[in-house]
Amino acid sequence: MAIREVGPRDGLQVESPLPVEARVEFILELIEAGLTCIEVAAFVSPSRVPSMADASAVLKALPADPEVSYFALVPNLRGAQMAMEAGVGALTVTVSASESYSVANVGRGRDEASGEVDRILALAAGVVPVDVVVSCAFGYAGTDPADLDWVAAQARRWAGTGPCSLTLADTTGEAGPPGIEEAVERFGPDFGLHLHETRRTGLVNAYAALEAGVRRFDTSVAGLGGSPFAHGAAGNLATEDLVHLLDLLGLDTGVRLDRLFEASGRISQLLGRDPTAVVRSGPAAGLRRA
């Protein structure tokens, strides 16, 4: 089971800026809880996303640990260069399968954005791993249906350009189990899933994906985040909800639930939010007795 924690990036990006020290402390707590794959920064314009400023400083402050992969989101080739200069462990690159989301979100069409992915893959090949996150892979907010044909065509080209893994994101919470199963039929189970709780379907989609063999998930502690650009996209699948479910299913994650709940409670408090339901209630009885 591979969980990529995206709270320090995808979560914090929509919040008021926190100082570098607080962001680093948050990441260290997540590592303490046993998370080994963490998206810690984004090399984006600090004027556009102020809470992601000082990405290099965050990376520099984190301890080198062979067990932990630090991911940074990069929106373009220049961001990728900066992230690699800062010594990032892996890159996240996003491209939207929805033309209208792509234009609204990054100011260019999906094919142009996909071409930039090629350039980043060529740059990173042999240096750092790249995960390509396809947003709106299950459709977008009533205007664009899922377009797995387009995703499959891009994925084939990317794979020919440089080594990369694929993550499908349900950016505005449109997917249901049938959509997840269709994606597995199309791509096999070796992709990551980035799910949202826009309509409280994130966890059930994760469960359907688990049953279909998917083993990589993006989650955000305390359910922080969403897209700052897509209306109604708030709420990533919460890390504690997924880990709690995996524990109920007897699937090993390497994550300590008690420490994870502590980290979630602390960041919720710091951001002035209520703790999430499972953090407030504690683990289910069977896990407490175990």
Place this chain on the structure above:
Amino acid sequence: MAIREVGPRDGLQVESPLPVEARVEFILELIEAGLTCIEVAAFVSPSRVPSMADASAVLKALPADPEVSYFALVPNLRGAQMAMEAGVGALTVTVSASESYSVANVGRGRDEASGEVDRILALAAGVVPVDVVVSCAFGYAGTDPADLDWVAAQARRWAGTGPCSLTLADTTGEAGPPGIEEAVERFGPDFGLHLHETRRTGLVNAYAALEAGVRRFDTSVAGLGGSPFAHGAAGNLATEDLVHLLDLLGLDTGVRLDRLFEASGRISQLLGRDPTAVVRSGPAAGLRRA
């Protein structure tokens, strides 16, 4: 698919009392949305549960409709007599599989409470259907593990006493998919499930139950309710979350999602709550286009 809407009873019982007219209007909106099985009242002590006072008046104000079953919760034989005199369509009787919950909740042990179920079944036989809801069927808050042996023994005796159906309730949100599957292995899929979102596991448990063949669910519009006696038990599985999932799965419920969302939004507003996530966001894109 059979959905029993419990919002007007299990939901409203933990709220400040609403006038009979408002409760009736709420129920009529749920019928308008296509719900045909509704728990509308409880024949309990109005001093203990003030929001459930005037149960007979609620029943009297509801239109007779051969398509709609009005359930009332009865805590004991006297409540059953009152409900039957008031012309109820069906009875809900609860008994807890957890000894400590039973003592804390109704002031008597589970075996004594189960004996009262026998007396109610004998009274109702041939007059009104009875659904026996076993609370804490999947364990209770760290003290009592699930005890399906006890449930099975009672269910056998009840079935010999008078016709009844069985519902298993996850009163404090302890269940996960393995516990649901174990119950199906034990009882077959012909039972109702009453799930809670205490730990945000309600919908995923419903999905696991659907896959195992379960077709009866208790839900509460807007996720209202929980037990007024069990700490942390708040939050029934929301009717709109389940119906939305069933629509995504292509399973017919007879419920109109738009009307259901309206009813949910209105009761949330009346009670001063935020609308639920799916009501706020609207149905997933694929359902909007359908």
